[in-house]
Amino acid sequence: MRFMLIVKATKDSEAGLPPKPELFEAMMRYNQELAKAGVLIAADGLHPSSGAIRISYPEPGGKPTIIDGPFSEAKELIAGYTLIEVRSREEAIEWAMRMPDPHGFGEGQIELRQVYEGSELTDNPEMIADHSALMAELQRRTQS
Amino acid sequence: MTDSTARRTIDTIWRMESSKIIAGLTRMVRDLDLAEDLAQDALVIALRKWPETGIPDNPGAWLMVTAKRRAIDMIRRNKIRDKKVEELGRGSDLFVEDESSDEENGEIGDDLLRLIFMTCHPILSREARIALTLRLLGGLSTDEIAHAFFVSEPTIAQRIVRAKRTLREARADFEVPTGSELKKRLETVLEVIYLLFNEGYAATSGSNWLRPLLCQEALRLGRILAEVAPAEPEVHGLVALMELQSSRFKTRVTASGEPILLKDQNRAQWDHLLIRRGLAALERAQSLGRPLGPYALQASISACHSVARSAEETDWVKIAALYEALSRVMPSSVVELNRAVAIAMAFGPEFGLQLVELLEEEAALKNYHLLPSVKGDLLEKLGRNEEARDAFRFAASLTKNEQEQQLLLRRAAECESTRKGGRA
Numbered sequence: 001m002r003f004m005l006i007v008k009a010t011k012d013s014e015a016g017l018p019p020k021p022e023l024f025e026a027m028m029r030y031n032q033e034l035a036k037a038g039v040l041i042a043a044d045g046l047h048p049s050s051g052a053i054r055i056s057y058p059e060p061g062g063k064p065t066i067i068d069g070p071f072s073e074a075k076e077l078i079a080g081y082t083l084i085e086v087r088s089r090e091e092a093i094e095w096a097m098r099m100p101d102p103h104g105f106g107e108g109q110i111e112l113r114q115v116y117e118g119s120e121l122t123d124n125p126e127m128i129a130d131h132s133a134l135m136a137e138l139q140r141r142t143q144s
Numbered sequence: 145m146t147d148s149t150a151r152r153t154i155d156t157i158w159r160m161e162s163s164k165i166i167a168g169l170t171r172m173v174r175d176l177d178l179a180e181d182l183a184q185d186a187l188v189i190a191l192r193k194w195p196e197t198g199i200p201d202n203p204g205a206w207l208m209v210t211a212k213r214r215a216i217d218m219i220r221r222n223k224i225r226d227k228k229v230e231e232l233g234r235g236s237d238l239f240v241e242d243e244s245s246d247e248e249n250g251e252i253g254d255d256l257l258r259l260i261f262m263t264c265h266p267i268l269s270r271e272a273r274i275a276l277t278l279r280l281l282g283g284l285s286t287d288e289i290a291h292a293f294f295v296s297e298p299t300i301a302q303r304i305v306r307a308k309r310t311l312r313e314a315r316a317d318f319e320v321p322t323g324s325e326l327k328k329r330l331e332t333v334l335e336v337i338y339l340l341f342n343e344g345y346a347a348t349s350g351s352n353w354l355r356p357l358l359c360q361e362a363l364r365l366g367r368i369l370a371e372v373a374p375a376e377p378e379v380h381g382l383v384a385l386m387e388l389q390s391s392r393f394k395t396r397v398t399a400s401g402e403p404i405l406l407k408d409q410n411r412a413q414w415d416h417l418l419i420r421r422g423l424a425a426l427e428r429a430q431s432l433g434r435p436l437g438p439y440a441l442q443a444s445i446s447a448c449h450s451v452a453r454s455a456e457e458t459d460w461v462k463i464a465a466l467y468e469a470l471s472r473v474m475p476s477s478v479v480e481l482n483r484a485v486a487i488a489m490a491f492g493p494e495f496g497l498q499l500v501e502l503l504e505e506e507a508a509l510k511n512y513h514l515l516p517s518v519k520g521d522l523l524e525k526l527g528r529n530e531e532a533r534d535a536f537r538f539a540a541s542l543t544k545n546e547q548e549q550q551l552l553l554r555r556a557a558e559c560e561s562t563r564k565g566g567r568a
Contacts, residue, residue, distance in 0.1 A: 035367070036368060037368065038366075040367075085364075087159065090152055090156040091160060
């Protein structure tokens with residue numbers, strides 16, 4: 001099962017400041033440990049939200065509104081993620097607990113979320129079949 | 145913390161840390177059995193203490209230190225009893241070792257690598273190697289291993305005990321071999337991991353969750369091996385092959401368990417994250433600049449399928465060339481048959497058919513149903529329906545798999561009807 005460790009943004013990450021060398025090293029060591037245990041799938045950091053856009057749909061069925069970054073609510077934003085593949089939820093929690101405090105200053109926050117597997121979204125065979133048909137159709141369209 | 149949550153957490157930590165601890169201890173005491181016992185002792189102490197004291201910040205290091213202290217105690221006790229052991233103890237790095245520095249200096253990685261080489265030792269039988277690897281590197285219980293292989297728990301336990309005894313009696317080195325010996329031993333290590341993967345992969349979906357577990361465990365072991373032995377192209381080749389094959393895991397059988405051929409699989413449902421990882425591992429293999437071995441070549445073939453949007457858009461010319469290269473490093477009639485299929489796809493069925501007809505002379509393929517099945521397919525494409533029908537019927541008579549048999553008979557019947565239809 002796959003889990004995503006979501007590192008929340010802080011003032012520093014939003015300001016585009018690079019992490020301190022000690023922290024960077026601690027993160028590298030942590031990622032190496034994940035890799036040596038065969039559980040690391042992906043790990044990336046995100047640019048600050050000043051370069052981001054947000055697309056929202058205020059009206060049901062209406063046109064989207066586009067807002068340019070930066071966004072003010074730093075705590076709600078994401079600064080990076082690590083994707084791991086583990087044998088149990090307990091193992092995911094154990095790895096998440098071992099991740100270094102991402103930013104310090106009392107602002108560090110990590111969220112651990114399980115990733116859906118295709119078959120988990122629904123067990124309705126009709127919906128699975130519909131979904132497969134849609135995916136196949138999409139593929140045909142990208143080909144032509 | 146309640147006892148049951150503590151127990152579950154400790155269990156998880158054990159699975160994550162046990163292989164490293166056993167590897168480190170084996171280096172100290174040079175005995176797999178003793179190392180596992182000492183590690184288990186440390187676990188028992190943790191089970192008693194942690195529910196009261198809470199789980200330490202670095203539980204892996206705690207377990208390792210505790211186990212090593214017990215090892216030192218044991219050796220000291222023996223020292224009093226036996227002068228010879230004293231000499232042995234002094235000769236080892238036991239008393240000068242800084243227990244906390246293991247993680248920094250990379251010794252853990254080296255120990256793990258040594259442990260992998262040991263559990264996959266060629267003096268052990270295939271079954272023993274698999275059981276011992278799952279037990280000591282995967283942290284699986286004998287009960288879980290028994291379930292995964294549909295054998296009784298005592299059988300697995302026996303197998304593991306005997307394997308450890310064999311290694312002890314043969315005085316198997318806890319070392320990574322060098323030179324040509326390394327190449328030979330690495331082959332067995334890779335073989336064990338791939339066998340494990342195929343045990344899980346060949347099984348049909350659903351009924352038994354432990355079979356997919358074998359696949360995941362093999363892939364995890366492969367990924368670990370790639371991290372601790374990064375300079376070996378075949379290690380990355382095998383990882384690439386397993387990542388790419390795993391990416392099709394969910395699309396290769398129907399809901400009722402019938403196999404779906406690669407060309408008919410829903411490519412939109414392939415796991416693209418695993419495909420990217422597979423391609424990256426293959427690149428690592430290629431970047432080492434040595435001739436590609438059988439795993440990297442098979443991964444290259446698999447990669448051609450992974451990047452193609454459909455069976456028709458696949459680079460069959462490249463696949464045919466890769467099979468040619470594969471037949472040189474790993475000569476086999478089955479590889480030749482696959483090459484014939486690729487050539488037929490790349491250059492036309494008549495060229496493939498010529499090769500298939502040559503292969504009919506091969507003794508190894510006499511009873512291999514895929515040979516007449518491929519032949520039937522090519523004959524049908526050439527419009528020689530009567531011969532195609534006979535080939536499909538012959539293929540159906542050779543296979544013992546009922547679902548495959550039905551498929552082949554259906555295709556034979558289709559040839560029959562087109563033939564009749566053609567005459568009318």
